[in-house]
Amino acid sequence: MPELPEVETVARGLQREVAGQKILGVTLGQTDFIDNPAAIERELPGRRIVRVERYGKFLLLRLGAREDAPEQKEDAALLVHLGMTGLLMPQSDTEPQAKHTHVILLLGDGRELRYIDPRRFGRIAYLAGDGLSRELQRFGADPLETSLEQFAQAIQHRRARIKALLLDQSVIRGVGNIYADESLWKAKIHPIQLGARLGGAQVKELYARLQEILRKAIQLRGSSISDFLDAEGVPGEYQLHHRVYGREGKRCFRCKTTIRRAIVAGRSSYYCPNCQRAPRDGKKPGRGKAGKQRRTKR
DNA sequence: CTCGATCCCTGGACGC
């Protein structure tokens, strides 16, 4: 569930806590979600974490040059995606290792930067040079940095549902299920509305509300629904400000209509059927797993 | 291009 505001919160915390630290050693646990574990063990020791940034839902730990090859100026970074349940935080080496701790970076000051992820939906990769820039190019613009014109360009000629477009990281990077639903509710747009069917005023409203919600959520250190914690181990507070997400069956904060849930783009989508009018010709949202046969696993 | 289905994974909720 970590989305843009949660990842931004973690990035800021890590920038404060571990930027400048040298990585002395790497210990790996389960590696089935790591792109190239051997590269991580080989490339990280001896390098400094020069800066921690957010890129969409990724944390980008920018790495300095290797000590044994200081003339090498190639950009290198450790990409960390928190998936659903990932935590990345510095801990004292005396702190007991939490269950599902899969990566430990020993730091120059004696602390350990630990990656904990029960479901392993996250992703970790060491990338450098062209490989790094190619990877970053796969993603759309950051919603907090893009202009209204760019945002409209990315949305208005697409025939996919707006909810699917908001979730598509190659269209806009960083938005996930919670902030997609919250911004659509605030902008009074139905999740199954097609991008190309949105009017200019609607696109402008969505752009503004999305930015407003993301900024407010960052201020409150993100949403902690189940297990999100920031780099200091502190939960966020934006979940207290959710207007539709997770509110199926409850009353709309604007008009008191009962909030509904439907599967759109394969994800639970919460919306107010009164405030967010369905398009006349809109395809019906799917029912997802309800009513679907579950195949027996061998 | 866009869609739905499927898989990855574990813990929490729920029924009995």
Added chain:
DNA sequence: TGCGTCCAGGGATCGA
């Protein structure tokens, strides 16, 4: 108390 089942969800992938 304990067991089985269902479900959540970001993203990759595949076939329609």
